Amino acid sequence: MKHYGLTILLAISSLGSMQAALASRCNTPIEPVQQVLANSLGYNLSNTRQGISAINSGNVSQLELAYVHVAPDPDATERRGSPVLTRQVIYTPTRSSIVALDRATGCEYWSYTVKVGSSLSGGDGFRAMSYVPASGNKPPLVVAGDSEGHVHVMNAQTGQLLWQKFVGTNPAYHRITATPQFYQGKLLVGMASREIFTALSKLVLACCESHGLLVAIDAYTGKIDWTYHTTAPAQRQWDLLQGPNGVPVWSTPAIDEASHTVYIGTGQNYSAPTTNNSDAIIALDTRNGKVKWTFQATASDSYPVACAAPFPLDGPCNPLHSNDFDFGASPIIHTTSSGQKVILAGSKNGMVYSLDASNGKLNWQKRVGTGANLGGIHWGMATDQQRLYVAVSDVMINKMNALSLDQINMPFSDTANTATYPGTAQPGGMSLAPNAKPGIYALDIDHGNLLWEQHPSHIASDGNSYPSAYSAAVAVTNDVVFAGSLDGVMKAFRSSDGKELWSYNTAKPVNGINGISGHGGTIDQVGAYIGGNNLIINSGYDQFGGANTLQAGPGNAMYVFRLAGTR
Template identity: 45%
Template sequence: MRKIALFCLIAVLLVPQLCRAASCSDTIDVNAAVLADGFAADLGNSRHYSSQITAANVAMLQAAWADVADGVTERRGAAAVTQQAVFFSAGRQIIAANRRSGCRYWSYSIPAKTTPLVGSNAVRLSAIYFLPPQGSHPALVYAGDFYGNFYALDAASGTLRWSRFIGSEAEHHMITGAPQVYDGKLIVPVSSKEVLSTLFETRPCCSSHGLLQVLDPYSGATLWTYDTTAAARLQLRTGKQAPNGATLWGTPAIDPQRRRIYIGTGQNLTPPTTDNSDAIQALDLDSGAVLWTFQATAGDAYNVSCGVALLATLDCVRPAGPDADFGAPPMLVHLAGGGDAVIAGAKNGVVYSLNPDSGALNWSRRLGQGGSLGGIHWGMANDGTRIYAAVSDVTVNKVSGLTAGKLLGSNEIATVDGAQPGIYALDAASGALQWAIHPTHVYDGVATPSIYSAALTVSNDLLFAGALDGELKAFRTSDGAERWSYDSKVAITGVDGTAGHGGTIDSVGAITAGDTLLLNSGYDSFGDSNRYQAGPGNVLMVWRLPSP
């Protein structure tokens, strides 16, 4: 397989001016065609991105440019891409750059904030969202942060149009799932870091729960809110607060025909549990009314309080639930043979197909054993004919997701008993297994299972999958045959001359946009470098097909 050479290092030697810090000489054309947007490509969350990249030409990809975020240890969030520009995040920055050269149009920094032992502010959203101009309304770029704040920037200039806190608990709520925009509604899922931060709090866990906020895209005003649980209150039997949790990590799917929103919820944090945790729910697009609920795992209560024995508090749930939430976005799949299905994969390792009208189960298929980081973790993809799922089957002490986790020496990622990590292709209509592959990599001279936690991307006849060990691969969708690979855990110089390094591939994975392939490399939320993970990194890598 062709290995792409170091990005800007070669450019420094051949064309030095390409790697000097540079502002773009042109201005942003907000009317340029949109090539990729949001976390999951479309309203149905297909992760099926249009591009010119195919199995026949993927080996011709050439390094175009790279962005290095100095001082950052992980790269989050899919970029929004137009024919001219790339809008992406890096630490506390939201950046607009030229798609061809990487020169910068503008950057905007969100406020700095740090909670001791918990973490510092960053653009945490799983994708930057670009909204083209509509009538008298300007083009906007949206992002959300670690403290539940949401930002709307003018896409042409990077100036702030509006920002607001969209949670209900400033110390707990955060935004991970990316928004959708449809019919004058900005639809934003809200999650909570209380699953982690309760470890260092002095009052009984847990008070926060998931929210779906539906806002006016141009003012940020709330149109309606869906609360996944009622307000928490102290439970005398347990000494804990409840109900809680059922947080929203993934991007909602929108069903224009039925005027519905499909969401996936997380586990409860303490008992008593609710009937809509670890569930897929259909909401009315105009009111937020719950139309149906499919609960995959009942009785799941989990938080990290048992993770450090010396600091374990009364918040520790014994026995702890399996932590089997839906973190991957549900997909509204338009089946190649006709009809629709809502298809979702959970951290328990199971894929479910549901009737979009009633929520009734069409079929389910277990692919993995599940674990605290999946099972199916960040996202599946589909092309209407096949469902593509990455199974990680790993677990970790989630205290490592806190700043204090490194100080406390929390455990690193490990595979679960009977793990079956790999990539699976299912028939979308029936759930029948069409193919499965179990790639490996070499660590200390030993063939080691590669762990696929990041979301998958399908484009034409290719499936792109990034592994925790830092390697990005492209597989043929018909049979899983490998067509291209690149090991991203390498030293790289950015377009401005900043030295950086790739690392773990997680979260959004790679996306395609026209003749371009983009990859975030570097992720250390749950552990450092080990046999499964490449560790921290700070690079956005961009490849491009050669010009005809």
């Protein structure tokens, strides 16, 4: 049986290679020194998600589709992970590949693919990517984190692998979702844990042992400089569970170069005892990982997926303290009109916080969403010098529906699915939270006052109208705000008053410029990616189920738009 499975995997790998070969090859090399237009999920070290572009409210209606790139992976059902945009190249992750495309034409410079039998063959692929500019005699680098906790570093000109390394401490659970940030020769890499899901496989007797990390790594050698642990090592508790644990770091760190400070957001604990570091913003010294301050937004939060399981599989769950109110949105560094440096942070509890960057003291807080386990504020906010722009989802889901029993190694039939358990909502267990307020909001940064809000809706396949939920990170460029919704629609709003200026539905069949047919779907995680004359949209996400009245479901397409008449 093992030989048969390997044959199938090799056949799939060969098919992927043949499909990738259909992409036209670029006939010019990648220049070693380029202007970086957008880098990492947050675009820059401050995570402002403010794009450097020619797109504004006067010409946004002139955006036209230049081409679509379809993931070459035959089994890709998502297009997740932020690209990197330079003046010449779009570096984009797929499930098992990093591809370098010419920004104007879509031809392919190179592709780095993880082979069958590697760390990714059983995982869900590349989740995060960033770019390191050339320095002296050192080449430009592309850095990618995968779902098995490995960092891959490639020469950005050639795609040659320079080093690859597992940088976590627990190979069974650690994964990278946060975009690595480069600072003074180091990569700062946040580490999350899949034990929120796999706790079920242990039938509560050993849950839970892993926790989040921030790891500082030499970008050129892979040597680990220091590691910050979000909790102490787990110990067996009186009730046979282990703790403390959880507190993952799955949002992109923000770095203040002047004060040598890195700011991270954390998630919840996975079981008791809870800690002061969960659902928090933490400031660390970039030179040694020492804590400067901690701000905790939601205390006593412990949430594993087992909270949605029937007895006795719900053992790690404490219903009184299971909110799942992470800081998944990347913290933003901003200077106010009075000159105060602040950290702007959005939580899945629906609140926005402004913190003094030097000590973590709360300046103001503003509720914009009701809060739920997919936000509230899920993947990210954006800021310019005038306003803070916030995407609100207010979507709740039974996260058990993201799993099949064989995925979590439970001792039942490997063909069963958790969606058949009693109490599981259908379809997909997804719904709006009670009193939900999904939409796009603009706040005054100095005081947190609401300046405008928009609440778009969409017509679902059943012919009815539903509120559009905004889980993906929002982005801003000049006087235009871009926001993509779970139903697969990207919209542009005028930043001063929220007036809608442009809209495009990505949830449809497409033909890729690389010769592969594909499909768009849910817009989540990255949202809009903006730079130069381009708008880039990842379309397709199935982490939490297929199509329903709120989301478009799986897809494998990356849309590249540009202003008409430009290249």
